Amino acid sequence: MEDTTDLSPKADASLYNGQPSDTGSSCPSAGLTSRTPSTSEDTRNGVSVENVPVGNKQWFVLRVSYGRIDKAKTFVEAKGIECYVPLRYKEVRKQGKKRIIPIPLLHSFIFVYATAEQVETLLHDNKVVANESRSLLSYYFDHTIHLQDNPNRNPPLTIQDEAMNNFIRLTSIKNPHIIPVTSNSIQFKLGDNVVVTEGEFKGIHGRVARIAGQQRVVVELFDGCLVATAYVTKEAMRKEKSITLLG
Template sequence: MGKNEPEAKQWFAIRVTYSREMALKEYLDRCRMESFIPMSYKEVIKGERKVRKLVPVIHNLVFVRSTREKLDEIKRDISLKVPIRYIMDRETRRPLVVPDRQMHSFIAVAGAYDEQIVYLDPTIVSLREGDRVRIVGGVFSGVEGIFIRIKGDRRVVVSIEGVMAVATAFVHPSLIEPVLQK
């Protein structure tokens, strides 16, 4: 990349402290920056009754699509009262960058807010097992991931290496095709 070419936007995994991920998201929305927080509905007690509320699945985690330069600028912005840190890639010791295609699949599944979606700790589930597949129909059409069984159902898992993984609801085998490895 030449000196005059603008840096390409990438998806970064960002950590915040004290469950202030929604405050960071509001700031990023005001700046017209693309971001994503995996959310799900939880029942919470409000007064005397149970209420369904949309809450972050993992507190302190925000995915941001930006340039490294712009994110570094935001980190230095003292008007932003939410300190942010990059989640680092252990091997390269550089900020973790999630490929666009992987993030697109992750958002397609995690953004559905379906009760049947299962969030997984990537250290517990070995995603090396199973075949790499693409869903070719239904609400998750176009999603790529690993085909495995969880809780007795066939599901497709999309993993953000070392951060988190999410599994779709049941996917009928007729809607799945293998992805050939390059």
């Protein structure tokens, strides 16, 4: 993860967790477009972080050619399709003052909430963009399963609503100590699936891990996509039964 990336302020509240850059204000947290209704009571600053399942729409993970998250977000929304671009919040000093600015959490992925047909059309249109030497978007495949009618191929990766809501909750919290991690850099405490019961991470589900000498809760959205909370005390969490959040 590179820390040198910066983002220009955006007026669209659905873009980049709804958080304008270079501000000291609290995070409004949604990251979803206004077209996604919600019945959840779990809100921060009046903005919901959950979406209601709509018909046969799913959360698709799409790969973005490196460095073009901004362009990908604009392209998807121009097609009238909802998407989510997670951020992490970096603490910096400018002119002697401490500020927290948003930077991309995942440089190569965008999460699209749509039907399979909509995504197929989106990727087809993406391939015919004039003057582009590489595709802006492509499928990210689920390598853990195979298509029933073609055992040599993997289906596109989709994320369950429950898992996506949990991920959006976590990545919408404006805390510079929330970080992306790799499986090699963490030591899980076997079997400790927990839910955080107190503090700003209340309601986050994940696994207890020790990272850089601190106890944190790790949310794994899919293989290779792991995000860790800041330090969480053992008193601020409770164990729960093992749950599967992958799509």
